[in-house]
Amino acid sequence: LKTPLKQAATSQLVLTERQPDCQPLTTPPKPKETPPADPWTPTSNLKMLISAASPEIRSREQRRQLSDSSSEVLQTKHCLQEHLLGDEYEKSQPSRKEKSLGLLCHKFLARYPDYPSPSQKSYICLDEVTEELHVERRRIYDIVNVLESLHMVSRLARNRYVWHGRHNLPQTLQALKKVGEENKYIQQIQMIKKREYEHEFDADGERNEEVASSFGSSEQSEMSFVELPGVEFRAASVNGRKYKSLRVMSQKFVMLFLVSTPQIVSLEVAAKILIGEDQLEDLDKSKFKTKIRRLYDIANVLSSLKLIKKVHVTEERGRKPAFKWTGPEVLPNTQDTKLEATSTTCSPPISESIPSKEQCSKALFPSKGKQNFTRHSSLIKLVKSIENDRRKIQSAPTSPVKISASMYLFLTFLLETSFSLFLSQMTAEEMQMKCALSSPEAVPKPEPSQQPALSQPLGVCPASHSSVSPVILPHPQSGVSYAIYLHPSQAHTVTTYSPGFMLQPLPCANVTGIKSNNSKVFNKITTEEGDTQRGPDEPTKSLAAEERPEMKSETSSQRCLKRSQVLPENNLIKRRKSDEESLDTSLTFFPSGYLIPLTHCTHGNKAECSNKEKAGVCSLQHTAYSSPITGVIPMPASELKTVNIPAFHITPLNIMLSPNSIAAAPVLSNSCLSSSSTSSAPNPSSSALNFMLQHIGLIPAGVQVPANPVLQHVPVSSQSENVSHSSGSTNVQEGKVIEFTFYSPINESNFVFSLQPSAPKEPQEPQAVTENFFRTPGGPNTEPSLSANSDGTQRTSQGTLHIPQRKLEVSED
DNA sequence: ACGTCCCGCCAGGGG
DNA sequence: CCCCTGGCGGGACGT
Numbered sequence: 001l002k003t004p005l006k007q008a009a010t011s012q013l014v015l016t017e018r019q020p021d022c023q024p025l026t027t028p029p030k031p032k033e034t035p036p037a038d039p040w041t042p043t044s045n046l047k048m049l050i051s052a053a054s055p056e057i058r059s060r061e062q063r064r065q066l067s068d069s070s071s072e073v074l075q076t077k078h079c080l081q082e083h084l085l086g087d088e089y090e091k092s093q094p095s096r097k098e099k100s101l102g103l104l105c106h107k108f109l110a111r112y113p114d115y116p117s118p119s120q121k122s123y124i125c126l127d128e129v130t131e132e133l134h135v136e137r138r139r140i141y142d143i144v145n146v147l148e149s150l151h152m153v154s155r156l157a158r159n160r161y162v163w164h165g166r167h168n169l170p171q172t173l174q175a176l177k178k179v180g181e182e183n184k185y186i187q188q189i190q191m192i193k194k195r196e197y198e199h200e201f202d203a204d205g206e207r208n209e210e211v212a213s214s215f216g217s218s219e220q221s222e223m224s225f226v227e228l229p230g231v232e233f234r235a236a237s238v239n240g241r242k243y244k245s246l247r248v249m250s251q252k253f254v255m256l257f258l259v260s261t262p263q264i265v266s267l268e269v270a271a272k273i274l275i276g277e278d279q280l281e282d283l284d285k286s287k288f289k290t291k292i293r294r295l296y297d298i299a300n301v302l303s304s305l306k307l308i309k310k311v312h313v314t315e316e317r318g319r320k321p322a323f324k325w326t327g328p329e330v331l332p333n334t335q336d337t338k339l340e341a342t343s344t345t346c347s348p349p350i351s352e353s354i355p356s357k358e359q360c361s362k363a364l365f366p367s368k369g370k371q372n373f374t375r376h377s378s379l380i381k382l383v384k385s386i387e388n389d390r391r392k393i394q395s396a397p398t399s400p401v402k403i404s405a406s407m408y409l410f411l412t413f414l415l416e417t418s419f420s421l422f423l424s425q426m427t428a429e430e431m432q433m434k435c436a437l438s439s440p441e442a443v444p445k446p447e448p449s450q451q452p453a454l455s456q457p458l459g460v461c462p463a464s465h466s467s468v469s470p471v472i473l474p475h476p477q478s479g480v481s482y483a484i485y486l487h488p489s490q491a492h493t494v495t496t497y498s499p500g501f502m503l504q505p506l507p508c509a510n511v512t513g514i515k516s517n518n519s520k521v522f523n524k525i526t527t528e529e530g531d532t533q534r535g536p537d538e539p540t541k542s543l544a545a546e547e548r549p550e551m552k553s554e555t556s557s558q559r560c561l562k563r564s565q566v567l568p569e570n571n572l573i574k575r576r577k578s579d580e581e582s583l584d585t586s587l588t589f590f591p592s593g594y595l596i597p598l599t600h601c602t603h604g605n606k607a608e609c610s611n612k613e614k615a616g617v618c619s620l621q622h623t624a625y626s627s628p629i630t631g632v633i634p635m636p637a638s639e640l641k642t643v644n645i646p647a648f649h650i651t652p653l654n655i656m657l658s659p660n661s662i663a664a665a666p667v668l669s670n671s672c673l674s675s676s677s678t679s680s681a682p683n684p685s686s687s688a689l690n691f692m693l694q695h696i697g698l699i700p701a702g703v704q705v706p707a708n709p710v711l712q713h714v715p716v717s718s719q720s721e722n723v724s725h726s727s728g729s730t731n732v733q734e735g736k737v738i739e740f741t742f743y744s745p746i747n748e749s750n751f752v753f754s755l756q757p758s759a760p761k762e763p764q765e766p767q768a769v770t771e772n773f774f775r776t777p778g779g780p781n782t783e784p785s786l787s788a789n790s791d792g793t794q795r796t797s798q799g800t801l802h803i804p805q806r807k808l809e810v811s812e813d
Numbered sequence: 814a815c816g817t818c819c820c821g822c823c824a825g826g827g828g
Numbered sequence: 829c830c831c832c833t834g835g836c837g838g839g840a841c842g843t
Contacts, residue, residue, distance in 0.1 A: 096841050099819065126832085138821070141834055158827080158832060245835070290836060296818055321816070 101297055105143050105304035107133050112163045124153060124161035142246070146301040149225075149250035173258060173330045175226050180255030185273065189260055192272050226251050249274055250298045257308065263325035266313050267295050299323055 097103070108129065116122050124144075130137045144161060147153045151168040153161045225248050252274055256265045271291040275284075302308045307327035312319045 096817090096819070101818075136821075137832080138834075139819085141832090145834080286837080292816095293818065293837075294835090296816095300818085 100300065101139060101142060102300040102304050104133060104135055104139055105301045108140070108143050109304060112165060114166045116163060116165045116167075118167070122163040123156070124163055126159045126161070142297050143301055145246040146250045146298050149247040150254070150305075151227075152305075170328065170331060172226070173254070173327065176251055176255045177258035177330045179224075179226050180252075180259035183252075183255065185256055185259045186261075188273050188276070189256070189265075189269055192269050192276075224248065246294065246298070249294055250302075253295060253298055254302070254307070257323070257325035257327075258330050264311060264313060264322050265325075266320045266322035267292055267299075268320060270295055 111129070111132075112122055112124075126137060126140055126144075129140055133140075144153060144155075148155065148161075151172045152164050152166060154164065155161050253265070253270055256270055256273065257263050271288055274295075275287060275291055299308060299310070302323075303310065305327075307325065308323040309326045311322050311324045313322040314320075
């Protein structure tokens with residue numbers, strides 16, 4: 001049996017012949033993607049409203065007439081054609097495209113409001129749907145299953161679903177992201193890419209080991225469905241271990257997007273990961289193919305939901321289909337822990353015991369003693385609705401604008417800060433004022449006597465080195481601020497990917513003298529396309545326009561000033577006065593080196609500790625050590641003023657966080673509450689961070705550093721507290737961990753990432769560390785691992801930093 | 814020729 | 829036993 005041949009021949013012909021009549025010449029032979037025909041674009045809102053108002057009535061009405069919503073449009077579209085032809089060849093034979101799952105999904109979605117009022121639940125009867133949409137039942141299942149995976153619908157019983165709309169989406173995505181992080185998908189992706197790059201299998205045992213350690217470490221993540229409190233599966237049958245494949249797959253697919261930093265996932269990689277997770281068996285060709293096919297199904301639905309969009313990733317190997325996340329940025333874990341969506345492993349696939357509902361709920365609400373009372377559904381509902389309200393206000397579902405805007409601000413802030421440090425016009429008084437304003441006691445006032453800028457190179461720094469060594473800088477006030485100096489040569493090597501940002505004033509050692517217009521140089525690769533409806537575009541553009549190297553110093557500092565005035569309470573932007581010497585050149589040329597500042601916990605912690613809930617976290621901070629780490633050179637504060645490494649400029653970036661803001665940030669209190677969990681909280685700024693790091697060259701493109709909001713930063717911690725499990729690999733135990741903390745005043749949260757050299761070398765030799773930390777083209781076995789922890793607990797992941805650089809290009813269809 | 818993915822067989826299982 | 833579910837993959841369509 002074959003798929004019935006389509007009567008394409010005729011219809012095709014018909015269409016081609018008709019077209020010229022309606023629209024001369026230019027009209028494409030096929031109806032194609034004639035936008036006006038889209039039933040879901042202009043009309044959809046109306047339709048949604050209608051259907052929202054009275055779905056039943058509408059459907060009945062529709063049924064009576066021999067046209068449904070879709071064919072209505074089609075008819076309209078082909079109205080003329082029909083006339084011309086004169087015969088009633090049932091509507092123009094839908095081409096394959098018009099039967100696509102995506103289109104069907106659109107039709108399906110058009111029937112229900114995105115945000116149904118909670119009071120009146122809308123139910124979905126599969127029979128009705130199939131009838132009205134003129135599709136086989138089978139197809140609807142595909143759609144519904146994916147929707148179910150996002151908790152946009154949930155099954156009540158046979159044939160019966162409830163429509164939730166996008167209400168749950170934020171939470172779902174958040175949960176998925178979290179689980180995705182726990183599953184270490186980033187590493188897996190890297191692993192796959194790396195292996196892929198290494199030309200085929202080398203049939204080595206080492207490969208398997210890698211895979212094993214990477215994949216194996218993801219525990220029993222196999223067939224688990226991520227649920228949300230309150231949206232559990234009814235109908236125990238559905239809870240059965242089977243029949244979740246598509247749902248689970250869908251979720252995992254989404255996770256990949258949420259976790260990876262350019263939020264682009266190629267089908268190939270996705271398929272491999274999804275397969276690899278189930279069983280480490282070698283790539284079965286057919287299995288792979290099937291997986292891909294499913295992924296297409298899922299992708300179609302997700303596309304209809306506008307969560308993803310098809311793009312193409314062009315690598316050396318050629319053009320590969322991929323999808324880009326276009327859904328909302330996932331908020332950090334700002335929710336109450338108790339309510340937080342929990343990933344549950346309801347059904348261990350192998351185990352023969354069908355998971356009882358009890359088990360599920362147990363997994364849903366990890367009971368920690370008395371927290372159980374929270375489970376009461378009414379309570380949950382209450383808080384949930386509050387949450388929803390807050391979310392509405394804040395940002396989420398309707399417009400990602402706000403988040404993006406804050407991201408923009410944050411990035412701007414980072415850039416400006418780094419630049420303005422050189423350009424700083426800030427007087428001592430201003431600084432003092434600001435310090436006093438923000439947190440007089442936590443942050444010691446600047447030295448009354450600002451030391452004059454020293455201009456001699458620091459003796460500590462191996463000036464002879466052409467490559468740069470990491471440098472540690474004590475904070476002038478607290479004496480504990482650290483910074484790392486990056487090797488500039490990395491900067492231009494890195495294939496950067498700009499996730500929609502037109503940021504270019506980042507280091508590029510090779511490009512000197514470029515004044516403006518360098519945005520083109522740096523942003524060849526952009527996914528930004530016709531997303532005109534998106535808010536972020538505005539700030540993005542203005543940023544690109546503003547952030548030019550020759551930007552006026554006044555402008556910069558003024559803006560910084562302004563910003564800090566706007567948020568006087570919430571953030572403290574302290575800028576160290578730096579010498580003017582290094583200033584002038586960096587105006588026109590890019591600084592060739594970067595000094596990444598480590599914010600240190602300068603405050604007395606009183607603020608945090610005063611908060612009763614945060615007590616636990618406060619204790620965490622004590623696990624942090626501030627001892628200088630290998631290869632990092634401590635410098636006396638007195639020498640801070642001038643770090644004049646030959647041929648390089650140092651851009652100190654000092655972002656402080658004020659205790660006040662911490663206390664106010666919900667994120668932090670949350671991470672505090674869940675301090676025991678190893679879960680890492682997603683942070684919207686993580687992509688910003690990653691972007692920055694990648695751009696700078698700290699980490700290779702593709703690698704991402706999970707960012708977590710933390711209460712306490714751990715500037716430098718030494719040793720094995722932070723070293724964890726590690727599947728037998730020995731390269732970690734010796735590793736020192738460097739942790740960075742950034743604080744985003746905009747998001748009112750700070751986040752930490754840490755670097756851990758896996759193959760530490762000479763402890764006292766700075767150069768060695770440099771090599772460990774930063775990719776050294778020739779250096780094998782120097783693969784630091786990245787990790788991030790939101791708490792003081794150990795959490796070291798085995799990332800591979802040494803990823804082959806590849807041209808990555810993303811293009812539209 | 815290859816990327817996409819429609820179509821529907823058929824097995825599993827609930828009612 | 830009927831019918832809902834949904835895994836699965838052949839092979840058609842699109843480019």
